Amino acid sequence: MSTKLSIGVYAYEHTEALLDGRVTVDGVDATFETAPLVSDIFRRAVEGHYDLAEFGLTYFLRTFDLDDAPFLALPILPILPNRNFRHSAIFVNTAGGIVKPQDLAGRTVGEFALYGHDAGIWPKGILADEYGVTPDQCRWVIGGTNHPIPAFDWVPQPVPDGVDVRHAEDGQTLGAMLESGEIDALISVDVPQAVLDGSPKVARLFPDHEAVERDYYRRTGIFPPMHIIAIRRELAHRPGLARAVYDAFTQAKVLAERKYLDDATKQHMSVITPWFSTLFEENRRLLGDDWWPYGVAANRKAIDTFLRYHHEQGLSKRKLTCEDIFVPELLDT
Incomplete structure (x- = not known):
């Protein structure tokens, strides 16, 4: 019998395949929900509406100072176009x-x-x-x-x-x-x-x-991440569950990246932005073919920097580490 999960995530091109059902979570009966404002998803996560949810990094990190911190993170970084400089x-x-x-x-x-x-x-x-x-x-x-x-x-x-x-x-x-x-x-x-x-x-x-x-x-080498996917702690240690979700999000992201890579052959005729192919080529030279990397290894320096900033700016009582915030099963990603 599959596990039922409610997952809140904003509608981006790299989550579209999850929201429309082209990509599913192996062994999980997942219900995906979105909202007009991404902050609505954050609030609903805090209120216990979701099993997993997109969460702004600072909103997520602030919960670690609570007596009973309710979440851990999956290294799906970032989950939205707000991976911005x-x-x-x-x-x-x-x-x-x-x-x-x-x-x-x-x-x-x-x-x-x-x-x-x-x-x-x-x-x-x-x-x-x-x-x-x-x-x-x-x-x-x-x-x-x-x-x-x-x-x-x-x-x-x-x-x-x-x-x-x-x-x-x-x-x-x-x-x-x-x-x-x-x-x-x-x-x-x-x-x-x-x-x-x-x-x-x-x-x-x-x-x-x-x-x-x-x-x-x-x-x-830092492409600043903004958000993660948070999972409730009581679910985080179920064998294989976090990895199944991580793999599904990765598959959806790869589909979005692949479309841009494939469309380069036709100079991105499906995109209405002039000179987009030139921008894509310039970005590809700088950022590589996986310009939106998930996983701990590819993001550790950026996350460590954000964790340091969060502590230095008085938003965390202690300086957290990747080992503190991520599901242990996914630290090898």
Whole structure:
């Protein structure tokens, strides 16, 4: 008799084959669910709605400070297109005199959703490592970028001593505050509407962010992951279960990668983005044929770096390791 599992995951091209049934989990009767917002999946996971679920790394890691941490991770990294280089996630008010990273010191900076969201931890860590700007040198305002959002009260929200953090007022958006100059900068997974509209009042801190991010990858080998698949601990040690799920997610991801590799022969005629094949060739030269790797070995340096940042930024009581967070059965992946 097969095991029944409920699995929550966002609808991406590399999970499409799981959601539409082309790929199944061996020996498991799996029900896949998705949601309009990926944060809804995180919240439902915390509330016990799923057996396995996509989880933002910081949301997942914060549960380790609970008395009874409910999850372990599968090394499916990352599960969404938010495996992004995050230099491009830092925005500034162009009238504020911020022209280099060091100019952020002493400024008021907005951050999307919570202090230390996944797309914020990476740039904060990079700012500290490479430019000497640490979070305690700034004042922080938390909120929604283009739409007001309440505080995420369903997840622990630690704030380290010596760091000034407040939530935006009801009805305020960080994007509007940045455009008006009420805040000096913004770190956000969402692009401010002012940037999308071409406003001269808001720009990225790194104008040529692609070149900066490609250089970062060449130097570090890190393609920053954002999310994992979390499994409830009572299921994590069932022999073969975690590996069956891991293998299914890997198969679905390989199908998505293979489509791009196969379509290169026809210059990606199915993609409407001009010059996409040129971009694909450039990315392939830099990132290789498996540009979206799963498994511990391929991601250990990136995960270790994120775990260090998470602890240094006061979001974990102790510095965790891959051995702490991943299902033991999959540490050999």
